[in-house]
Amino acid sequence: MSGPGAGGLGKPSRAVSAVMAVLFGIWLMFSVGVNWAGASPEIFTLLCGSTALILEGQIWRLFTAPLLHDPGGIGHIFSVLLGLYFLTPSLEAQWGPKKLLQFLTGSALFAYLCQLVLVLLLPASVGHKLVGAYWFGAIPMLEAIAIAFALNFKGQTVRLMFVLPVSSNGLVYFVIGISVLMVITTSVTPAGLLAPFGGIAAGFLFGAPSPSPLRRLALRLKKSRLEKEASRLQADRTARVARSGLSVIKGGRDDVENDRGPDGRWMN
Template structure:
């Protein structure tokens, strides 16, 4: 049966409600301070992300910057709220509130860390890849879209509320929008590379279980087997070629193998107290 995400506006969970409330409240406060309070721009600048400030020990900035929107553009605030809400209720329902919030926080942080990591890895002019002050939830939105598409590969969602696309197609649509951020960098206040950090987080931490957790469990199982000296589990079943004859045509798939349990039961004497027999 074809699954669809309808326009019935799914009810957000407590984690998504808190996230939308924080983003909305900060958006209004920073707009008021930025436009009407003398020196109010310092409030916005204290929460935004810049490479120099983070390297000087202000490590909270990669997280708080993901909660900010453009203080002089109402459209950016509304777009962020809608995109955070669009697919998040399904993820929070599947994962629970705390895993959903950890996922969003990891995407926000890693998006900015990726942009700043490029600065450190390739010094000299690389800050043209992002503005001096970075902010916005683009990495979190990309991560949510990627995670949802992985969990709902066969489901259908209406892009822009009228274009039907499957979850598998939505994965590549998300990648396409990230690539458009390179073509139009002025529309990406997070920096053109931050959404790709969100894509990576969505691939690694999305899914049930996630790829990162699968790798962790395999490493843990290997360490436990090495500690107790147990043989490793083969990745594929051993070949039985040449070890047994194929079943005859028309022969039953299952056979009854007689054991010695019946003989043992006949020799046993019934208990005198039969209250615990069953």
């Protein structure tokens, strides 16, 4: 996919370039190590996500899984790098590098956490068909990026595979549609078939223009809490006044002549 509009390619910043370099470097290290240096594939799987092993306490797998890509081919890592190259510069220009990096990290973790929870909720026969024993890769994060891009740049056009122009809404439909079709066909993917939906959800929750749905929910909850606190304070104040036995005496007097003394002069 190419960048927005008919303009040229956006140049990745240092932050985006660093993310791309880290992902490519890790892939290259395992690719050379496993394919040429005789390294055991178990070193790779030690860092992959695994629902069963994470539940046994190997929590690090949830954090390392998004960093890994198939060392036996270039398509997996190439797709991720391509998406980062074309979509993230525009988001960073609007958000800044700090928010972008937080979004990339949060969406990757959120996607795989959603997959882990869904596997536990679904019947075992269904879960095993949708998610393998090991899962890894940043494709779910890439789907979150695509959704966030579409939400923040409505009306703009991207070119899928450098050829097919689609609107921002079309990009949303494409991402969701592909994820649904993958589930229908039970196509084997490194990330699993449920994590992409977690990435899509992360794009809507964390990547929408401010205030995001998550931010609006937080604001509504805060408003509700403040209203309840104000009502409680008012009730406490009313109860304290009632217990004190005091009452308010209305001020002001209509008969100002009563303020004169016996000689008719005003009293001080």
